[in-house]
Amino acid sequence: MLAFLLGRLTSLALSLLVASLVIFLVTDVIPGDPAAFMLGLNADPQALEALREQMGLNDPLPVRYLAWAGGMLAGDFGTSLTYRVPVVQLVVARLWISLPLTLYALLLSTAIAIPVGLIAAARRGQAADVAVMGATQLGIAVPNFWFAMLLVLLFAIQLQWFSAGGFPGWEAGFWAGVKALTLPAVALALPQASILARVMRSSVLETLGQDYIRTARAKGLSRAQATRRHAFRNALIPVMTILGLQFSFLLAGAIIIENVFFLPGLGRLIFQGITQRDLIVVQSVVMLLVFAVIVVNFLVDLAYAAIDPRLRRKA
Structure with a gap:
Protein backbone atom coordinates (compact mmCIF):
# COMPACT_ATOMS: atom_id res chain seq x y z
CA MET A 1 0.00 0.00 0.00
CA ALA A 74 4.07 30.08 -0.10
CA GLY A 75 0.37 30.95 -0.23
CA ASP A 76 0.89 34.27 -2.01
CA PHE A 77 -1.18 34.30 -5.21
CA GLY A 78 -0.36 37.91 -6.01
CA THR A 79 -2.54 41.01 -6.13
CA SER A 80 -5.27 41.63 -8.66
CA LEU A 81 -4.51 44.75 -10.67
CA THR A 82 -8.21 45.18 -11.45
CA TYR A 83 -9.66 44.80 -7.96
CA ARG A 84 -6.51 45.97 -6.09
CA VAL A 85 -6.87 43.21 -3.49
CA PRO A 86 -4.95 39.95 -2.95
CA VAL A 87 -6.12 37.15 -5.24
CA VAL A 88 -6.56 34.93 -2.16
CA GLN A 89 -9.36 37.18 -0.93
CA LEU A 90 -11.14 36.97 -4.28
CA VAL A 91 -10.77 33.19 -4.41
CA VAL A 92 -12.01 32.62 -0.85
CA ALA A 93 -15.05 34.84 -1.39
CA ARG A 94 -15.95 33.13 -4.69
CA LEU A 95 -15.15 29.61 -3.44
CA TRP A 96 -18.00 29.78 -0.93
CA ILE A 97 -20.33 29.86 -3.92
CA SER A 98 -18.61 27.61 -6.47
CA LEU A 99 -17.76 24.77 -4.06
CA PRO A 100 -21.28 24.40 -2.57
CA LEU A 101 -22.71 24.62 -6.10
CA THR A 102 -20.37 21.86 -7.28
CA LEU A 103 -21.11 19.58 -4.32
CA TYR A 104 -24.85 20.23 -4.65
CA ALA A 105 -24.80 19.36 -8.35
CA LEU A 106 -22.64 16.26 -7.73
CA LEU A 107 -25.01 15.08 -5.01
CA LEU A 108 -28.01 15.52 -7.30
CA SER A 109 -26.23 13.80 -10.18
CA THR A 110 -25.26 10.79 -8.07
CA ALA A 111 -28.63 10.52 -6.35
CA ILE A 112 -30.36 10.41 -9.72
CA ALA A 113 -27.91 8.37 -11.77
CA ILE A 114 -27.05 5.38 -9.57
CA PRO A 115 -30.61 4.17 -8.89
CA VAL A 116 -31.66 4.94 -12.47
CA GLY A 117 -28.68 3.00 -13.85
CA LEU A 118 -29.43 0.05 -11.56
CA ILE A 119 -33.09 0.02 -12.61
CA ALA A 120 -32.13 0.10 -16.29
CA ALA A 121 -29.65 -2.77 -15.82
CA ALA A 122 -32.13 -4.85 -13.83
CA ARG A 123 -34.76 -4.41 -16.57
CA ARG A 124 -32.54 -4.73 -19.59
CA GLY A 125 -34.50 -4.66 -22.83
CA GLN A 126 -37.76 -3.77 -21.09
CA ALA A 127 -39.76 -0.57 -21.30
CA ALA A 128 -38.06 0.98 -18.27
CA ASP A 129 -34.63 0.38 -19.81
CA VAL A 130 -35.66 1.91 -23.12
CA ALA A 131 -37.16 4.95 -21.36
CA VAL A 132 -34.04 5.49 -19.28
CA MET A 133 -31.74 5.21 -22.30
CA GLY A 134 -33.88 7.65 -24.27
CA ALA A 135 -34.00 10.16 -21.42
CA THR A 136 -30.25 9.96 -20.82
CA GLN A 137 -29.52 10.42 -24.52
CA LEU A 138 -31.63 13.57 -24.46
CA GLY A 139 -29.89 14.76 -21.31
CA ILE A 140 -26.48 14.35 -22.94
CA ALA A 141 -27.55 16.09 -26.16
CA VAL A 142 -29.11 19.19 -24.55
CA PRO A 143 -26.52 21.90 -23.66
CA ASN A 144 -26.65 22.77 -19.98
CA PHE A 145 -26.88 26.53 -20.61
CA TRP A 146 -29.98 26.02 -22.79
CA PHE A 147 -31.47 23.77 -20.13
CA ALA A 148 -30.64 26.46 -17.55
CA MET A 149 -32.62 29.03 -19.51
CA LEU A 150 -35.59 26.64 -19.67
CA LEU A 151 -35.42 26.22 -15.90
CA VAL A 152 -35.43 30.00 -15.46
CA LEU A 153 -38.44 30.38 -17.77
CA LEU A 154 -40.42 27.67 -15.99
CA PHE A 155 -39.50 27.89 -12.31
CA ALA A 156 -38.45 31.53 -12.00
CA ILE A 157 -40.69 33.40 -14.43
CA GLN A 158 -43.79 31.22 -14.78
CA LEU A 159 -44.07 29.49 -11.40
CA GLN A 160 -41.94 32.00 -9.47
CA TRP A 161 -40.64 29.33 -7.12
CA PHE A 162 -37.03 30.46 -7.44
CA SER A 163 -35.20 33.66 -8.31
CA ALA A 164 -33.90 34.06 -11.85
CA GLY A 165 -30.36 34.67 -10.69
CA GLY A 166 -28.06 36.25 -8.17
CA PHE A 167 -26.94 35.07 -4.77
CA PRO A 168 -28.14 36.61 -1.49
CA GLY A 169 -25.07 35.50 0.48
CA TRP A 170 -24.85 32.84 3.17
CA GLU A 171 -25.47 35.51 5.80
CA ALA A 172 -29.07 35.61 4.52
CA GLY A 173 -29.52 32.05 5.80
CA PHE A 174 -28.58 28.52 4.78
CA TRP A 175 -31.85 27.73 3.02
CA ALA A 176 -31.85 31.03 1.17
CA GLY A 177 -28.41 30.18 -0.21
CA VAL A 178 -29.41 26.61 -1.10
CA LYS A 179 -32.55 27.89 -2.82
CA ALA A 180 -30.50 30.32 -4.92
CA LEU A 181 -28.18 27.47 -5.97
CA THR A 182 -30.91 24.95 -6.74
CA LEU A 183 -31.65 25.86 -10.36
CA PRO A 184 -27.94 26.21 -11.28
CA ALA A 185 -27.21 22.88 -9.58
CA VAL A 186 -30.03 21.14 -11.46
CA ALA A 187 -28.83 22.62 -14.75
CA LEU A 188 -25.33 21.30 -14.06
CA ALA A 189 -26.42 17.96 -12.62
CA LEU A 190 -28.86 16.57 -15.17
CA PRO A 191 -26.46 16.26 -18.14
CA GLN A 192 -23.88 14.68 -15.82
CA ALA A 193 -26.51 12.36 -14.33
CA SER A 194 -27.34 11.17 -17.85
CA ILE A 195 -23.71 10.22 -18.47
CA LEU A 196 -23.32 8.58 -15.08
CA ALA A 197 -26.55 6.57 -15.41
CA ARG A 198 -25.40 5.08 -18.73
CA VAL A 199 -22.00 4.21 -17.26
CA MET A 200 -23.68 2.64 -14.22
CA ARG A 201 -25.97 0.54 -16.40
CA SER A 202 -23.13 -0.70 -18.62
CA SER A 203 -20.90 -1.47 -15.65
CA VAL A 204 -23.60 -3.43 -13.82
CA LEU A 205 -24.48 -5.42 -16.94
CA GLU A 206 -20.81 -6.26 -17.51
CA THR A 207 -20.39 -7.35 -13.90
CA LEU A 208 -23.53 -9.50 -14.01
CA GLY A 209 -21.94 -11.50 -16.82
CA GLN A 210 -18.96 -12.55 -14.69
CA ASP A 211 -18.46 -16.13 -13.52
CA TYR A 212 -18.76 -15.35 -9.81
CA ILE A 213 -22.19 -13.82 -10.39
CA ARG A 214 -23.34 -16.96 -12.20
CA THR A 215 -21.99 -19.02 -9.31
CA ALA A 216 -23.91 -16.88 -6.83
CA ARG A 217 -27.07 -17.33 -8.88
CA ALA A 218 -26.48 -21.06 -9.00
CA LYS A 219 -26.30 -21.12 -5.20
CA GLY A 220 -29.83 -19.74 -5.04
CA LEU A 221 -29.47 -15.96 -5.01
CA SER A 222 -31.99 -14.00 -7.03
CA ARG A 223 -30.83 -11.54 -9.68
CA ALA A 224 -31.61 -8.63 -7.34
CA GLN A 225 -29.69 -10.22 -4.46
CA ALA A 226 -26.67 -11.02 -6.65
CA THR A 227 -26.71 -7.47 -7.95
CA ARG A 228 -26.96 -5.91 -4.49
CA ARG A 229 -24.46 -8.17 -2.69
CA HIS A 230 -21.83 -8.83 -5.36
CA ALA A 231 -22.23 -6.84 -8.58
CA PHE A 232 -22.87 -3.37 -7.19
CA ARG A 233 -19.53 -2.90 -5.43
CA ASN A 234 -17.44 -4.08 -8.38
CA ALA A 235 -19.52 -2.01 -10.78
CA LEU A 236 -18.62 1.13 -8.82
CA ILE A 237 -15.01 1.31 -10.07
CA PRO A 238 -15.75 2.83 -13.51
CA VAL A 239 -18.55 4.86 -11.93
CA MET A 240 -16.08 6.42 -9.48
CA THR A 241 -13.86 7.41 -12.40
CA ILE A 242 -16.77 9.34 -13.89
CA LEU A 243 -17.62 10.86 -10.49
CA GLY A 244 -14.08 12.19 -10.16
CA LEU A 245 -14.18 13.64 -13.64
CA GLN A 246 -17.62 15.10 -13.00
CA PHE A 247 -16.49 16.89 -9.86
CA SER A 248 -13.61 18.36 -11.82
CA PHE A 249 -15.90 19.39 -14.67
CA LEU A 250 -18.52 20.87 -12.37
CA LEU A 251 -15.98 22.90 -10.41
CA ALA A 252 -13.91 24.10 -13.35
CA GLY A 253 -16.56 24.12 -16.06
CA ALA A 254 -19.38 26.12 -14.51
CA ILE A 255 -18.35 29.40 -16.15
CA ILE A 256 -21.39 29.51 -18.44
CA ILE A 257 -23.88 28.50 -15.76
CA GLU A 258 -22.51 31.04 -13.29
CA ASN A 259 -22.89 33.73 -15.94
CA VAL A 260 -26.43 32.62 -16.83
CA PHE A 261 -27.50 32.85 -13.18
CA PHE A 262 -25.25 35.84 -12.31
CA LEU A 263 -23.47 33.89 -9.59
CA PRO A 264 -20.26 35.52 -8.34
CA GLY A 265 -18.26 32.29 -8.32
CA LEU A 266 -14.85 31.20 -9.54
CA GLY A 267 -16.05 30.65 -13.09
CA ARG A 268 -17.34 34.20 -13.32
CA LEU A 269 -14.09 35.45 -11.76
CA ILE A 270 -12.07 33.72 -14.49
CA PHE A 271 -14.33 35.16 -17.18
CA GLN A 272 -13.95 38.68 -15.76
CA GLY A 273 -10.17 38.23 -15.41
CA ILE A 274 -9.88 37.23 -19.07
CA THR A 275 -11.97 40.13 -20.32
CA GLN A 276 -10.05 42.60 -18.14
CA ARG A 277 -6.64 41.07 -18.94
CA ASP A 278 -5.98 40.52 -15.22
CA LEU A 279 -3.55 37.68 -15.93
CA ILE A 280 -2.45 37.11 -12.34
CA VAL A 281 -6.06 36.33 -11.42
CA VAL A 282 -6.50 34.02 -14.41
CA GLN A 283 -3.24 32.16 -13.77
CA SER A 284 -3.82 31.72 -10.05
CA VAL A 285 -7.48 30.69 -10.22
CA VAL A 286 -6.94 28.28 -13.12
CA MET A 287 -3.99 26.73 -11.25
CA LEU A 288 -6.15 26.28 -8.17
CA LEU A 289 -8.83 24.58 -10.25
CA VAL A 290 -6.23 22.30 -11.83
CA PHE A 291 -4.92 21.49 -8.35
CA ALA A 292 -8.45 20.57 -7.27
CA VAL A 293 -8.88 18.35 -10.34
CA ILE A 294 -5.60 16.51 -9.74
CA VAL A 295 -6.26 16.04 -6.03
CA VAL A 296 -9.74 14.66 -6.72
CA ASN A 297 -8.29 12.18 -9.21
CA PHE A 298 -5.69 11.21 -6.59
CA LEU A 299 -8.46 10.55 -4.06
CA VAL A 300 -10.33 8.51 -6.67
CA ASP A 301 -7.22 6.34 -7.13
CA LEU A 302 -7.13 5.77 -3.37
CA ALA A 303 -10.81 4.86 -3.42
CA TYR A 304 -10.06 2.32 -6.18
CA ALA A 305 -7.51 0.67 -3.92
CA ALA A 306 -10.01 0.60 -1.06
CA ILE A 307 -12.67 -1.04 -3.22
CA ASP A 308 -10.41 -3.46 -5.09
CA PRO A 309 -7.30 -4.62 -3.13
CA ARG A 310 -5.86 -6.14 -6.33
CA LEU A 311 -4.97 -2.61 -7.47
CA ARG A 312 -2.72 -2.16 -4.44
CA ARG A 313 -0.82 -5.33 -5.24
CA LYS A 314 -0.34 -4.29 -8.88
CA ALA A 315 1.16 -1.00 -7.80
Whole structure:
Protein backbone atom coordinates (compact mmCIF):
# COMPACT_ATOMS: atom_id res chain seq x y z
CA MET A 1 0.00 0.00 0.00
CA LEU A 2 2.92 2.37 0.77
CA ALA A 3 4.40 1.86 -2.70
CA PHE A 4 0.98 2.52 -4.23
CA LEU A 5 0.61 5.74 -2.21
CA LEU A 6 4.13 6.99 -3.04
CA GLY A 7 3.59 6.30 -6.74
CA ARG A 8 0.37 8.27 -6.78
CA LEU A 9 1.94 11.17 -4.84
CA THR A 10 4.83 11.31 -7.33
CA SER A 11 2.36 11.37 -10.21
CA LEU A 12 0.41 14.15 -8.48
CA ALA A 13 3.54 16.31 -8.02
CA LEU A 14 4.63 15.84 -11.65
CA SER A 15 1.14 16.65 -12.90
CA LEU A 16 1.09 19.88 -10.90
CA LEU A 17 4.51 20.88 -12.24
CA VAL A 18 3.51 20.28 -15.86
CA ALA A 19 0.16 22.02 -15.36
CA SER A 20 1.80 25.10 -13.85
CA LEU A 21 4.21 25.35 -16.79
CA VAL A 22 1.42 25.01 -19.34
CA ILE A 23 -0.85 27.56 -17.61
CA PHE A 24 1.95 30.11 -17.27
CA LEU A 25 3.15 29.73 -20.86
CA VAL A 26 -0.35 29.81 -22.36
CA THR A 27 -1.32 33.00 -20.53
CA ASP A 28 2.07 34.55 -21.35
CA VAL A 29 1.68 34.12 -25.11
CA ILE A 30 -1.80 35.71 -25.21
CA PRO A 31 -1.58 38.55 -27.75
CA GLY A 32 -1.51 42.10 -26.42
CA ASP A 33 0.17 43.98 -23.63
CA PRO A 34 -1.74 43.69 -20.31
CA ALA A 35 -0.31 47.02 -19.11
CA ALA A 36 -1.41 48.83 -22.28
CA PHE A 37 -4.83 47.19 -22.03
CA MET A 38 -5.28 48.41 -18.47
CA LEU A 39 -4.09 51.99 -19.06
CA GLY A 40 -5.64 52.45 -22.49
CA LEU A 41 -4.31 53.17 -25.96
CA ASN A 42 -3.33 56.78 -25.16
CA ALA A 43 -1.44 55.98 -21.97
CA ASP A 44 1.68 57.93 -21.07
CA PRO A 45 4.78 55.88 -22.00
CA GLN A 46 6.36 56.46 -18.59
CA ALA A 47 3.22 55.31 -16.78
CA LEU A 48 3.05 52.32 -19.09
CA GLU A 49 6.65 51.39 -18.34
CA ALA A 50 6.09 51.82 -14.60
CA LEU A 51 3.08 49.51 -14.70
CA ARG A 52 5.00 46.93 -16.70
CA GLU A 53 7.74 47.06 -14.06
CA GLN A 54 5.15 46.71 -11.28
CA MET A 55 3.59 43.69 -13.00
CA GLY A 56 7.01 42.12 -13.54
CA LEU A 57 6.54 42.00 -17.31
CA ASN A 58 10.08 43.23 -17.93
CA ASP A 59 11.64 40.26 -16.11
CA PRO A 60 12.85 37.22 -18.07
CA LEU A 61 10.29 34.44 -18.54
CA PRO A 62 11.98 31.91 -16.16
CA VAL A 63 12.22 34.55 -13.42
CA ARG A 64 8.53 35.41 -13.74
CA TYR A 65 7.54 31.74 -13.65
CA LEU A 66 9.64 30.98 -10.57
CA ALA A 67 8.31 34.07 -8.80
CA TRP A 68 4.72 33.08 -9.58
CA ALA A 69 5.12 29.39 -8.71
CA GLY A 70 7.13 30.15 -5.59
CA GLY A 71 4.54 32.64 -4.44
CA MET A 72 1.75 30.09 -4.86
CA LEU A 73 3.71 27.50 -2.88
CA ALA A 74 4.07 30.08 -0.10
CA GLY A 75 0.37 30.95 -0.23
CA ASP A 76 0.89 34.27 -2.01
CA PHE A 77 -1.18 34.30 -5.21
CA GLY A 78 -0.36 37.91 -6.01
CA THR A 79 -2.54 41.01 -6.13
CA SER A 80 -5.27 41.63 -8.66
CA LEU A 81 -4.51 44.75 -10.67
CA THR A 82 -8.21 45.18 -11.45
CA TYR A 83 -9.66 44.80 -7.96
CA ARG A 84 -6.51 45.97 -6.09
CA VAL A 85 -6.87 43.21 -3.49
CA PRO A 86 -4.95 39.95 -2.95
CA VAL A 87 -6.12 37.15 -5.24
CA VAL A 88 -6.56 34.93 -2.16
CA GLN A 89 -9.36 37.18 -0.93
CA LEU A 90 -11.14 36.97 -4.28
CA VAL A 91 -10.77 33.19 -4.41
CA VAL A 92 -12.01 32.62 -0.85
CA ALA A 93 -15.05 34.84 -1.39
CA ARG A 94 -15.95 33.13 -4.69
CA LEU A 95 -15.15 29.61 -3.44
CA TRP A 96 -18.00 29.78 -0.93
CA ILE A 97 -20.33 29.86 -3.92
CA SER A 98 -18.61 27.61 -6.47
CA LEU A 99 -17.76 24.77 -4.06
CA PRO A 100 -21.28 24.40 -2.57
CA LEU A 101 -22.71 24.62 -6.10
CA THR A 102 -20.37 21.86 -7.28
CA LEU A 103 -21.11 19.58 -4.32
CA TYR A 104 -24.85 20.23 -4.65
CA ALA A 105 -24.80 19.36 -8.35
CA LEU A 106 -22.64 16.26 -7.73
CA LEU A 107 -25.01 15.08 -5.01
CA LEU A 108 -28.01 15.52 -7.30
CA SER A 109 -26.23 13.80 -10.18
CA THR A 110 -25.26 10.79 -8.07
CA ALA A 111 -28.63 10.52 -6.35
CA ILE A 112 -30.36 10.41 -9.72
CA ALA A 113 -27.91 8.37 -11.77
CA ILE A 114 -27.05 5.38 -9.57
CA PRO A 115 -30.61 4.17 -8.89
CA VAL A 116 -31.66 4.94 -12.47
CA GLY A 117 -28.68 3.00 -13.85
CA LEU A 118 -29.43 0.05 -11.56
CA ILE A 119 -33.09 0.02 -12.61
CA ALA A 120 -32.13 0.10 -16.29
CA ALA A 121 -29.65 -2.77 -15.82
CA ALA A 122 -32.13 -4.85 -13.83
CA ARG A 123 -34.76 -4.41 -16.57
CA ARG A 124 -32.54 -4.73 -19.59
CA GLY A 125 -34.50 -4.66 -22.83
CA GLN A 126 -37.76 -3.77 -21.09
CA ALA A 127 -39.76 -0.57 -21.30
CA ALA A 128 -38.06 0.98 -18.27
CA ASP A 129 -34.63 0.38 -19.81
CA VAL A 130 -35.66 1.91 -23.12
CA ALA A 131 -37.16 4.95 -21.36
CA VAL A 132 -34.04 5.49 -19.28
CA MET A 133 -31.74 5.21 -22.30
CA GLY A 134 -33.88 7.65 -24.27
CA ALA A 135 -34.00 10.16 -21.42
CA THR A 136 -30.25 9.96 -20.82
CA GLN A 137 -29.52 10.42 -24.52
CA LEU A 138 -31.63 13.57 -24.46
CA GLY A 139 -29.89 14.76 -21.31
CA ILE A 140 -26.48 14.35 -22.94
CA ALA A 141 -27.55 16.09 -26.16
CA VAL A 142 -29.11 19.19 -24.55
CA PRO A 143 -26.52 21.90 -23.66
CA ASN A 144 -26.65 22.77 -19.98
CA PHE A 145 -26.88 26.53 -20.61
CA TRP A 146 -29.98 26.02 -22.79
CA PHE A 147 -31.47 23.77 -20.13
CA ALA A 148 -30.64 26.46 -17.55
CA MET A 149 -32.62 29.03 -19.51
CA LEU A 150 -35.59 26.64 -19.67
CA LEU A 151 -35.42 26.22 -15.90
CA VAL A 152 -35.43 30.00 -15.46
CA LEU A 153 -38.44 30.38 -17.77
CA LEU A 154 -40.42 27.67 -15.99
CA PHE A 155 -39.50 27.89 -12.31
CA ALA A 156 -38.45 31.53 -12.00
CA ILE A 157 -40.69 33.40 -14.43
CA GLN A 158 -43.79 31.22 -14.78
CA LEU A 159 -44.07 29.49 -11.40
CA GLN A 160 -41.94 32.00 -9.47
CA TRP A 161 -40.64 29.33 -7.12
CA PHE A 162 -37.03 30.46 -7.44
CA SER A 163 -35.20 33.66 -8.31
CA ALA A 164 -33.90 34.06 -11.85
CA GLY A 165 -30.36 34.67 -10.69
CA GLY A 166 -28.06 36.25 -8.17
CA PHE A 167 -26.94 35.07 -4.77
CA PRO A 168 -28.14 36.61 -1.49
CA GLY A 169 -25.07 35.50 0.48
CA TRP A 170 -24.85 32.84 3.17
CA GLU A 171 -25.47 35.51 5.80
CA ALA A 172 -29.07 35.61 4.52
CA GLY A 173 -29.52 32.05 5.80
CA PHE A 174 -28.58 28.52 4.78
CA TRP A 175 -31.85 27.73 3.02
CA ALA A 176 -31.85 31.03 1.17
CA GLY A 177 -28.41 30.18 -0.21
CA VAL A 178 -29.41 26.61 -1.10
CA LYS A 179 -32.55 27.89 -2.82
CA ALA A 180 -30.50 30.32 -4.92
CA LEU A 181 -28.18 27.47 -5.97
CA THR A 182 -30.91 24.95 -6.74
CA LEU A 183 -31.65 25.86 -10.36
CA PRO A 184 -27.94 26.21 -11.28
CA ALA A 185 -27.21 22.88 -9.58
CA VAL A 186 -30.03 21.14 -11.46
CA ALA A 187 -28.83 22.62 -14.75
CA LEU A 188 -25.33 21.30 -14.06
CA ALA A 189 -26.42 17.96 -12.62
CA LEU A 190 -28.86 16.57 -15.17
CA PRO A 191 -26.46 16.26 -18.14
CA GLN A 192 -23.88 14.68 -15.82
CA ALA A 193 -26.51 12.36 -14.33
CA SER A 194 -27.34 11.17 -17.85
CA ILE A 195 -23.71 10.22 -18.47
CA LEU A 196 -23.32 8.58 -15.08
CA ALA A 197 -26.55 6.57 -15.41
CA ARG A 198 -25.40 5.08 -18.73
CA VAL A 199 -22.00 4.21 -17.26
CA MET A 200 -23.68 2.64 -14.22
CA ARG A 201 -25.97 0.54 -16.40
CA SER A 202 -23.13 -0.70 -18.62
CA SER A 203 -20.90 -1.47 -15.65
CA VAL A 204 -23.60 -3.43 -13.82
CA LEU A 205 -24.48 -5.42 -16.94
CA GLU A 206 -20.81 -6.26 -17.51
CA THR A 207 -20.39 -7.35 -13.90
CA LEU A 208 -23.53 -9.50 -14.01
CA GLY A 209 -21.94 -11.50 -16.82
CA GLN A 210 -18.96 -12.55 -14.69
CA ASP A 211 -18.46 -16.13 -13.52
CA TYR A 212 -18.76 -15.35 -9.81
CA ILE A 213 -22.19 -13.82 -10.39
CA ARG A 214 -23.34 -16.96 -12.20
CA THR A 215 -21.99 -19.02 -9.31
CA ALA A 216 -23.91 -16.88 -6.83
CA ARG A 217 -27.07 -17.33 -8.88
CA ALA A 218 -26.48 -21.06 -9.00
CA LYS A 219 -26.30 -21.12 -5.20
CA GLY A 220 -29.83 -19.74 -5.04
CA LEU A 221 -29.47 -15.96 -5.01
CA SER A 222 -31.99 -14.00 -7.03
CA ARG A 223 -30.83 -11.54 -9.68
CA ALA A 224 -31.61 -8.63 -7.34
CA GLN A 225 -29.69 -10.22 -4.46
CA ALA A 226 -26.67 -11.02 -6.65
CA THR A 227 -26.71 -7.47 -7.95
CA ARG A 228 -26.96 -5.91 -4.49
CA ARG A 229 -24.46 -8.17 -2.69
CA HIS A 230 -21.83 -8.83 -5.36
CA ALA A 231 -22.23 -6.84 -8.58
CA PHE A 232 -22.87 -3.37 -7.19
CA ARG A 233 -19.53 -2.90 -5.43
CA ASN A 234 -17.44 -4.08 -8.38
CA ALA A 235 -19.52 -2.01 -10.78
CA LEU A 236 -18.62 1.13 -8.82
CA ILE A 237 -15.01 1.31 -10.07
CA PRO A 238 -15.75 2.83 -13.51
CA VAL A 239 -18.55 4.86 -11.93
CA MET A 240 -16.08 6.42 -9.48
CA THR A 241 -13.86 7.41 -12.40
CA ILE A 242 -16.77 9.34 -13.89
CA LEU A 243 -17.62 10.86 -10.49
CA GLY A 244 -14.08 12.19 -10.16
CA LEU A 245 -14.18 13.64 -13.64
CA GLN A 246 -17.62 15.10 -13.00
CA PHE A 247 -16.49 16.89 -9.86
CA SER A 248 -13.61 18.36 -11.82
CA PHE A 249 -15.90 19.39 -14.67
CA LEU A 250 -18.52 20.87 -12.37
CA LEU A 251 -15.98 22.90 -10.41
CA ALA A 252 -13.91 24.10 -13.35
CA GLY A 253 -16.56 24.12 -16.06
CA ALA A 254 -19.38 26.12 -14.51
CA ILE A 255 -18.35 29.40 -16.15
CA ILE A 256 -21.39 29.51 -18.44
CA ILE A 257 -23.88 28.50 -15.76
CA GLU A 258 -22.51 31.04 -13.29
CA ASN A 259 -22.89 33.73 -15.94
CA VAL A 260 -26.43 32.62 -16.83
CA PHE A 261 -27.50 32.85 -13.18
CA PHE A 262 -25.25 35.84 -12.31
CA LEU A 263 -23.47 33.89 -9.59
CA PRO A 264 -20.26 35.52 -8.34
CA GLY A 265 -18.26 32.29 -8.32
CA LEU A 266 -14.85 31.20 -9.54
CA GLY A 267 -16.05 30.65 -13.09
CA ARG A 268 -17.34 34.20 -13.32
CA LEU A 269 -14.09 35.45 -11.76
CA ILE A 270 -12.07 33.72 -14.49
CA PHE A 271 -14.33 35.16 -17.18
CA GLN A 272 -13.95 38.68 -15.76
CA GLY A 273 -10.17 38.23 -15.41
CA ILE A 274 -9.88 37.23 -19.07
CA THR A 275 -11.97 40.13 -20.32
CA GLN A 276 -10.05 42.60 -18.14
CA ARG A 277 -6.64 41.07 -18.94
CA ASP A 278 -5.98 40.52 -15.22
CA LEU A 279 -3.55 37.68 -15.93
CA ILE A 280 -2.45 37.11 -12.34
CA VAL A 281 -6.06 36.33 -11.42
CA VAL A 282 -6.50 34.02 -14.41
CA GLN A 283 -3.24 32.16 -13.77
CA SER A 284 -3.82 31.72 -10.05
CA VAL A 285 -7.48 30.69 -10.22
CA VAL A 286 -6.94 28.28 -13.12
CA MET A 287 -3.99 26.73 -11.25
CA LEU A 288 -6.15 26.28 -8.17
CA LEU A 289 -8.83 24.58 -10.25
CA VAL A 290 -6.23 22.30 -11.83
CA PHE A 291 -4.92 21.49 -8.35
CA ALA A 292 -8.45 20.57 -7.27
CA VAL A 293 -8.88 18.35 -10.34
CA ILE A 294 -5.60 16.51 -9.74
CA VAL A 295 -6.26 16.04 -6.03
CA VAL A 296 -9.74 14.66 -6.72
CA ASN A 297 -8.29 12.18 -9.21
CA PHE A 298 -5.69 11.21 -6.59
CA LEU A 299 -8.46 10.55 -4.06
CA VAL A 300 -10.33 8.51 -6.67
CA ASP A 301 -7.22 6.34 -7.13
CA LEU A 302 -7.13 5.77 -3.37
CA ALA A 303 -10.81 4.86 -3.42
CA TYR A 304 -10.06 2.32 -6.18
CA ALA A 305 -7.51 0.67 -3.92
CA ALA A 306 -10.01 0.60 -1.06
CA ILE A 307 -12.67 -1.04 -3.22
CA ASP A 308 -10.41 -3.46 -5.09
CA PRO A 309 -7.30 -4.62 -3.13
CA ARG A 310 -5.86 -6.14 -6.33
CA LEU A 311 -4.97 -2.61 -7.47
CA ARG A 312 -2.72 -2.16 -4.44
CA ARG A 313 -0.82 -5.33 -5.24
CA LYS A 314 -0.34 -4.29 -8.88
CA ALA A 315 1.16 -1.00 -7.80
